[in-house]
Amino acid sequence: MKVLVTAAFVVLAGAVHAEVLLSDDEIQQTLSFGPWPISFQSDPSNRVSNDTRAIALGAALFNDPVLSVDGAFTCASCHDPEQAFTTSDARAFGRVQLDRNTPSLRNLAGLRWYGWGGKSDSLWAASLHPIIEEHEMAHSKESLKTAVSESSYIDEFEAIFGDIQIQDPELVLVNTAKTLSAYLETLATGRTQFDDFRDALENQDLAAAANYPEAAQRGFQLFIGRGNCVLCHNGPRFSNNEFHDAGVPYFLSETEVDDGRFGGLNFLLSNAYTLDGNWSDDPEKQGAWVVRSVRRSHSDFGTFRTPSLRGVAETAPYMHDGSLIDLDAVIRHYSEIDTERLHADGEAILSELNLSEQEIADLAAFLESLSKAP
């Protein structure tokens, strides 16, 4: 009993002395990670973006096997709403085992690139490709039109897009993808402990900010400091949405590699479903500058899109191939990174961090706070 009382006293004493550990510069940097949530803006390339009927139809289609050619899968089979819109599998298993880890589908509205390799520049294009990928939903344009025509959703579809029978199968495909996109735009993570901390700092309410655990504060200091995590994981989404070599092997087998961004750009620049193409509904083609001006480089090979860290504790396993089972493994990967694995002529931003056990625990506490409700 005496031991318990002593322990309780120590905990209380710790709470009394909780404080903000960040310097003025660090506080200024903290503000750049918010506010959260960010304001929603409709996608001008998708005429049914933010349309309540399209959102409802997209949600229904997302959870219905009508979008797979043989009724074997739904989008939710791999992007499980009960598991933060991913699954705990290292690599997605559709008709075959796919090459990459299934990304979560939250906070996708308004991004510049989609997918690990960035093969889409819009959410509706990113929603379209899995429907016709032979290893995923495996529809043809024609089979999709037939499936939607014969489904219980035909009235809702035609209420939005008109008579399906006079629509070209490719238009049906794009319209279907745009309803999915309208739904996916609504999926967002909520406010977290970190957001309360950040907003308290902005309001100069240090007493409120001090409620943020000191371990998480120390972890955040590492994140924006010696850890250099902030180089790629920045802004309110904790991602610059660009492509980097994280030192994860990109061999799929002894003879196959995942070419990452290199292949993503090849795909993007050879298909019709871009913001610069005719399927965009935006007459001003506002987002098309990205696909028009993106630079290609051989160092794109084996680079992958920086994932957001919001809700990260809920989306294990990690990295493009799901090879790291938990956040501890991710932190140790960067702490002990084998720089020999990095692209020889790629960017020079990673080096061994040699973190202590305390530092690893602190970084984990910070990352977990990005999933914890206030």
Added chain:
Amino acid sequence: MSSETQNAPKVHVAVDEIRLAQPFSILLTVCDDVAVSEVRVDAIMPAHQHGLNYAPKITALGDRVFRADNMLFHMPGLWELRVDTNFGGRSISYTSDVVLK
């Protein structure tokens, strides 16, 4: 902007706000009365050994004023902005450092 070339025409760069990982534009003004036949804009992060992921688009606005669109700094840190010009066959480069937090 600074140049290592002696007696280089002065070039002024103006930018409103640079937000990390978001596109921005810059305005370049050639201050001296010289004919400008070409302007190219680029940027690198010397410490990271990488440059811009998007090619800036240059528009001549007249009166030796140029706008560079589609600029995007995707990492915090020191960026070296580089402007290459051609004044009637005379190539001159300018640089300016930008620190982004």
